[in-house]
Amino acid sequence: MKKIFNLLTVIACLSITGCQEEEALLFQDVARVQFTSGVEDYPYSFIWLDKSQESAIVKLPILVTGGPADVERTLKVTQVEEYNVTYEYDNKGYVVDSIVTPIENPAISGVHYVPFDDSEAKALLKVGAGVVKDSLAIILKRDASLATGKVRLRLRLEASDDLEVGESKYLERTIVFSDMLEQPSGWYYKNWYTYSPAYSYLGNYSVPKHELMIRVLQRLQSSTSRVDDEWIAKGNADPTIFVYWRSKFVEELDAFNNNPENIESGAAPLREDPNNPSSALVTFPTKVQ
Amino acid sequence: MRLLYIALFFLGLFTACVDSSEDVYGERLEIRVENIDQDIRVNIGSSLNISPKIYPEDRNYECFWGVANRNNQYSIIDTLSHERDLDYLVTLNTGSYTLRFCAKDTETGIFSYTEYNLFVETDMSTGWWVLKSNENGTDVDIFTDEKKIENVVHSYNGKTLTGNAVDLAYTTNYFVFDASTDTDVNKSVVFLGSEEDLMVVDLFTGKILRTYEDLFYEFPAQRKIQAVFKGASDVHLLADGSLYTMPISRYTPHYKQFVIKHGGDYVLSPYRVASGWSNPMLFDESTSSFCIADRAASELVYGKPEASPSHSNLNMELLYMGGRTTSTNGGENGYALLKVKGEEKYKLAYIDATRSTYDLNSSTASRHCIILDMKDIPNTLGLLKSEIRAQSQDNDIMYFVKDNQVYSCHLETFDERLQTTEFSAGETITYMEYTKFMQPYNDTSKWFNYLMVGTKTDNGYKLYFHPIQAGTLQPAVKVFEGEGEVKRAIYIGMIGGYVYPSVYF
Incomplete structure (x- = not known):
């Protein structure tokens, strides 16, 4: 009987305490900053700029948590090294060793970009007053070496006087840039979880495909037409543009691949890596949604 | 004493479970709405007039008429009227809507909420x-x-x-x-x-x-x-x-x-x-x-x-x-x-x-x-x-025009037969097409098929609609x-x- 009594007493206590109202969870944290969407490589090329232009500002979208502020807030960014990690496994599939190697061609401060402590660069490292979505602006320099090779600038958002850092997985991003033809940004991803229409309608990126597309646009549309970030963004917003132009690209590709001279020289069929005869053929998807 | 506590606990539990709502609220109020068609068709620019009957009749109701686009799942309901009798000049775009009527008893707050299909059309819809x-x-x-x-x-x-x-x-x-x-x-x-x-x-x-x-x-x-x-x-x-x-x-x-x-x-x-x-x-x-x-x-x-x-x-x-x-x-x-x-x-x-x-x-x-x-x-x-x-859509028959007359040709036997038409002497056949309408899919009584024959007259055109029976043209119905x-x-x-x-x- 005593057990029953104790049990009932416990139930009664639980009932009373269980009905107590919990206070709502309110944001108590400090303001933090991180990159917004995908943190995949951000490609950029000087190739579309006038030859006299020696620098360009690239803007990577960022997000501030904790609400807007009435004043500008300072951003802090550093260049960090990138590594490739390869693992060795035993015959049971367990990792037994790993080899860490730095990724080649890192950008050089002062050569490929304006140092972040330079007054010109610092002036851009701000989050505007009243906004929570802004961009990290980096000044890239058009060094002569970029005409023959691309470099990688791995950026990391750091805590500043005004902003702490956000989620660790959204703190780093790499700008891959050159003065050569580069994959336009927006080719593969619309945002961090969705492939872009450009990828759906145009397929894998390759420089030979890119060159073919430019050739077609400049012949049929205008001699100054580009297949750049802007053109891809326009098509991502209205994919009917891709559907129309794709048929023209396919015609050009067929003509190129069936040209006896190209076949004779080995240039046809067009491959994603023209120097590698076993690389994938350049193709376009047939999807029309 | 412990027994008393236990007895009191179960007594409380029992009393809590007994439904005494009848004693507190009296007879349950059920609001019933009538005199509104389930499917309502109306043309843009015309008036939509509905006078619902609400039962029990001897009570006061606050009423509300609203409409939501049925083809848009994100559609927000728009208020048409707070009057009991709806008198609405239709300005909605063509399409299908859900018409909602709410009658709330002012004394108890109990309400009836009913929905109807509203089809906004024009005189060109069909x-x-x-x-x-x-x-x-x-x-x-x-x-x-x-x-x-x-x-x-x-x-x-x-x-x-x-x-x-x-x-x-x-x-x-x-x-x-x-x-x-x-x-x-x-x-x-x-x-x-x-x-x-x-x-x-x-x-x-x-x-x-x-x-x-x-x-x-x-x-x-x-x-x-x-x-x-x-x-x-x-x-x-x-x-x-x-x-x-x-x-x-x-x-x-x-x-x-x-x-x-x-x-x-x-x-x-x-x-x-x-x-x-x-x-x-x-x-x-x-x-x-x-x-x-x-x-x-x-x-x-x-x-x-x-x-x-x-x-x-x-x-x-x-x-x-x-x-x-x-x-x-x-x-x-x-x-x-x-x-x-x-x-x-x-x-x-x-x-x-x-x-x-x-x-x-x-x-x-x-x-x-x-x-x-x-x-x-x-x-x-x-x-x-x-x-x-x-080409007949229903039979292995092709219709054709020869010497300004309609013939049929059976595609198995190649038997050709003159069909009966009612053109006047001054008409010349310029167009012929077999048409078939099969909607609603589950109501064949509304289906039809015609051989349409267009002629040129001195004043313009005539378009004859001939029903088909076993491949044979019947007199034009329109x-x-x-x-x-x-x-x-x-x-x-x-x-x-x-x-x-x-x-x-």
């Missing part, structure tokens, strides 16, 4: 669209059960299409940008084609939504429209010898132009089997080959050359091709009349008109063959010499008359808030 030409160009006459609306394009837009009439095609899910809401709006539209013009008009208002100048990324070299027809979720256009495709989808992206121009050296026949449910079956005169148009293919799709019977490089001319209908889709099969080039030999091909690119490239013969059967035709048939033919010469006619009906066209090719 009727026959007759494409015709006259000295002013091409226009449309619409015939509904109640009225005739002449020269719709000119009446609502102040202009017509230039040149003689060529073709028309109906589609839904065509999007038009609305600057006021900064969104694309889904429209049911009719594509109208004349020899030199092309336009998209709103099914419900007759307003021009797009003109020739807005419909291309790449304009034809010559402004020469030859055909407009439906494909599998596409609208196809034959212009200046090239086939164009505009994909149609209710989802993004919204195609507003003929974005695909199919490449290749082809000369397409004016005849096709294209009912809008599968890839259109076409005939390339330059290679004497059957082929299809596929939005995913930059060129026409001819399929496997080893198909047996072969449908490619036939060395034949296509005299006519028409569709047979075996389901509510329409145009599943078809017949093609062929003439061997340079000889007086004729063939009749029974074809499968539903082949896809996948089918045509299949290694399975039963899938990649377009021609299911091919047989010789006696070269003495009047059918072969006719300029105007119409005759439309108008100015000009009729080119084509299709029926477009709004049923249950959805729009359906007759099966046409």
